[in-house]
Amino acid sequence: MMIRKIWQSICVGMIALGILSLMANAIPSLTAQPDNTGIILDLNGPVTPTSAEYLSREIALAGENGTDLVIIEIDTPGGLVTSMMDIVKSILGSDVPVVTYVSPQGSRSASAGLYIMYSAHVSAMAPATNTGAATPVEIGGGGGGEPFETPVDPASEEEGSDDGTPAQEEPGEDATAEEDTASSDEPAPQSQTPALANDDAMRAKAINDAVAYIRSLAEKRGRNADWAERAVREAVSVTSNEALELGVIDLVADDLDDLLAQIDGMVVETASGDVTISTADIQLTRVEPQFWEKFLAFFAxxxxxxxxxxxxxxxxxxxxxxxxxxxxxxxxxxxxxxxxxxxxxxxxxxxxxxxxxxxxxxxxxxxxxxxxxxxxxxxxxxxxxxxxxxxxxxxxxxxxxxxxxxxxxxxxxxxxxxxxVRSRSHRPLTGAENIRKLEGSVVEWNNEKGTGLVLVDGETWKARSKAPLKAGDKIKVVEIDGLVLDVKPVQNNSASLSRFVPGLGSQNS
Missing domain, CATH: 1.20.120 (Four Helix Bundle (Hemerythrin (Met), subunit A))
Structure with a gap:
């Protein structure tokens, strides 16, 4: 009985501990969940496939997690068209309001950044920032590449009207004279527009496509479409205050707190319908790219x-x-x-x-x-x-x-x-050139045959000489023939010569 009561007490205690632990885990999760949440994302540097994957993923997760606001801080010189379009599609398909904010002061949102700003539900800039210059050029510097957006010299474009469309030329006297002298039997030309060269046609296609794309974004968000077209055709840029006056952006905010205060209460149209932005007591969390994304972004x-x-x-x-x-x-x-x-x-x-x-x-x-x-x-x-x-x-x-x-x-x-230069100033270290002109000594010699053994550069060689020699005499290599050296006695070898020149030894003595 005693053991049974002990086991019952242990079981009750374990159940009680389990219930308490579940309650302890559940209570913080209920109390820690704020009413209003938001995330801050960074677009710092060129718009690349890596940055597009990061922004698109976090915007999609924001909708799944019930996040109330997404803020993208922008400082970019431009980027790839495909990557920019991926980001724009994610913003247009988002159920969560997306705010783009060109920040901090001194930043820019050029080229691809302008398209992203135009697609956002709310577009803002900090003072001393600029945007624009969205003329597409070819990546790699040749035709057939993917357009990469970066400013070009406006002087290279044809002069046009204020809205960016080319000015129409009036027909002159030359054209009238040609019409009068043309034969009535000849069929009239279908079009007076000259055919574009291949490179010009590709450039015209890229520019016209970019114009249509940014105008569609401007019309959807109610922003200045004519200026956006000029930014594409003429690569014009504006400051934050000019952008606000032209209707390119919605507001200018000094900092993040000022931005939150100004957008509070705004009604924007998301993919799921109209949403009222509420920034009262909002809890913002900055979401950084993953390590692999940071690693790849470093090489951009x-x-x-x-x-x-x-x-x-x-x-x-x-x-x-x-x-x-x-x-x-x-x-x-x-x-x-x-x-x-x-x-x-x-x-x-x-x-x-x-x-x-x-x-x-x-x-x-x-x-x-x-x-x-x-x-x-x-x-x-x-x-x-x-x-x-x-x-x-x-x-x-x-x-x-x-x-x-x-x-x-x-x-x-x-x-x-x-x-x-040093290698050419030294004598060769191997081969015949290395042995030639080196000095050595006679190991043994046979004057009858004129041959013997000599020690040169630490190695023993077979040698031959026309002059008589004896063991210990100093010699100098004249030539090398296979593995046989042609040698001669050195000039100061007077000891060996005294044996053959009478009186030489006594004169030296």
């Missing part, structure tokens, strides 16, 4: 791409100069692969990439056909110039990085040239 920096390309080039060049060293070649291949990944998500001009390739070839040739540094210096100049103009202006590599790369490469080239 033009300066990092330039450094990787330079290290890869030096590694491959060192492997060519010194075959079998393995480590420089392996390091060079890894750096080149990472550099090529950077080029796949950054705009670059293939022409200047060719300049860099020619520069590398000239640097390598300097080692094999020395030109007293002329070829090497020309290669460095081409390599540095190619680096500077490789990316568009807003993605241009820092001059300090270029100077550092050229200095390091020049020092490496100088070390190689010094090593080559």
């Amino acid at each position: 920096d033009p300066n990092v791409a330039a450094i990787l390309l330079s290290l890869g080039t030096l590694g491959i060049t060192a492997e060519i100069w010194n075959p079998g060293s393995i480590f420089p070649g392996a390091l060079g291949v890894i750096c080149l692969l990472l550099a090529f990944y950077s080029f796949s998500i950054l705009p670059h001009n293939a022409l200047f990439f060719g300049f860099m390739a020619v520069g590398v070839i000239l640097i390598v040739l300097e080692a094999y056909t020395p030109t007293f540094g002329i070829s090497g210096l020309a290669g460095l100049a081409l390599f540095g110039g190619g680096l500077y103009f490789l990316f568009p202006e807003q993605f241009r590599i820092s001059p300090l990085v270029i100077i550092t790369i050229l200095s390091f490469t020049g020092a490496f080239l100088a070390m190689v040239l010094i090593a080559i």
